[in-house]
Amino acid sequence: xxxxxxxxxxxxxxxxxxxxRFRFVVGIPGKYYSAVWFAHGKKNSYxxxxxxxxxxxxxxxxxxxxxxxxxxxxxxxxxxxxxxxxPDNRAFVEWYRKPxxxxxxxxxxxxxxxxxxxxxxxPEASYKKPVLIIQAAPPGKAIEVxxxxxxxxxxxxxxxxxxxxxxxxxxxxxxxxxxxxxxREREFDRxxxxxxxxxxxxxxxxxxxxxxxxxxxxxxLMSMLWDSPKDEETLRVIEIGGVAASVQGGKxxxxxxxxx
Numbered sequence: 001x002x003x004x005x006x007x008x009x010x011x012x013x014x015x016x017x018x019x020x021r022f023r024f025v026v027g028i029p030g031k032y033y034s035a036v037w038f039a040h041g042k043k044n045s046y047x048x049x050x051x052x053x054x055x056x057x058x059x060x061x062x063x064x065x066x067x068x069x070x071x072x073x074x075x076x077x078x079x080x081x082x083x084x085x086x087p088d089n090r091a092f093v094e095w096y097r098k099p100x101x102x103x104x105x106x107x108x109x110x111x112x113x114x115x116x117x118x119x120x121x122x123p124e125a126s127y128k129k130p131v132l133i134i135q136a137a138p139p140g141k142a143i144e145v146x147x148x149x150x151x152x153x154x155x156x157x158x159x160x161x162x163x164x165x166x167x168x169x170x171x172x173x174x175x176x177x178x179x180x181x182x183x184r185e186r187e188f189d190r191x192x193x194x195x196x197x198x199x200x201x202x203x204x205x206x207x208x209x210x211x212x213x214x215x216x217x218x219x220x221l222m223s224m225l226w227d228s229p230k231d232e233e234t235l236r237v238i239e240i241g242g243v244a245a246s247v248q249g250g251k252x253x254x255x256x257x258x259x260x
């Protein structure tokens with residue numbers, strides 16, 4: 001009876017975990033975690049975002065193969081209400097992916113979580129909105145969460161994914177396309193993080209008054225770094241915690257330090 005009760009609890013958790021949105025974090029139990037990320041399908045489109053910035057930044061994979069990393073409409077509205085500078089073009093990145101294949105899968109997006117830069121506390125969750133905690137990689141490495149599209153049968157494709165990673169969940173859209181979420185451990189090269197000089201060259205703040213007082217330093221900030229894929233390439237987003245920002249000599253300075 002106890003075993004049956006345990007199985008029922010696991011099945012109930014799995015059902016709640018994927019009922020509307022799949023929510024997950026990468027973390028070191030008892031220490032540091034990533035932001036809470038969500039993924040879900042709607043009709044023939046699929047959406048990915050971090051809960052803390054979901055209203056201001058979202059990855060969208062559409063039925064016509066158009067993909068965007070952009071500020072959603074509600075994010076632009078919120079920015080204007082707060083008196084912030086809203087960009088004319090909501091998309092930071094836009095590209096086209098390959099159609100989902102009948103055999104195999106196309107790698108569309110990867111989220112990368114370097115263990116040395118996890119900084120957030122254990123996230124809050126509820127019975128109706130559970131969060132799956134993914135064990136972080138060893139120090140110096142990262143967990144990669146990949147999103148793949150396919151039309152191959154689940155039973156055969158899952159075996160293929162198991163050769164390189166661990167499938168966590170899948171979502172079948174109305175058009176028959178299935179989006180898979182697969183994780184794996186990988187190496188992480190700190191050289192991909194911009195230097196202070198490179199960061200200052202590409203700084204972009206929507207609130208021009210954020211960094212004007214040289215006596216103020218903001219610590220514990222979280223940053224998202226991403227590349228700009230060409231059509232049919234993979235978007236890669238890196239979550240980096242432990243960012244400190246301040247103004248020195250009238251210029252914004254950004255410093256990123258790995259965990260001790």
